[in-house]
Amino acid sequence: MPPAQAEPYIEALGLEDALKFIEAFGGTEIYIAADPKSRSSVVALIGYPKAKALASIIERLPRRVPLVKEWRARVYKSQGLKTVEIARKLGCVESTARLYIKGMNTPKDPDQLSLF
Secondary structure (H helix, E strand, O other): OOOOOOHHHHHHHOHHHHHHHHHHHOOOEOOOOOOOOOOOHHHHHHOHHHHHHHHHOHHHOOOEOOOOHHHHHHHHHHOOOOHHHHHHHHOOOHHHHHHHHHOOOOOOOOOOOOOO
8 A cells, every 4th residue: 555645646647657756756846837848857757648637636745756665665576676676766775675675664563662
């Protein structure tokens, strides 16, 4: 199940294009025009119809495109990518990618406080 920050992207773009969009723009603020132009980097990446679909839900999108690395790692693993490929896509080291895949980045008990 995708995290809440990624859901609007998946609804508007589908899984593959949402992943492509997050890979390209994750961690940044991006302007999506109500009527995207062909020279737009968003249109170049996902096409006019999907850019228009994103523009139609702009109020539901977070200010910054989320990175959602742990979720992406699990999706990539389910698609059969090797850990080294996942690490490259996420821009992290292999050991971190392994932790993301195993789900060790998030606490298991929501009531437990972090040590740091």
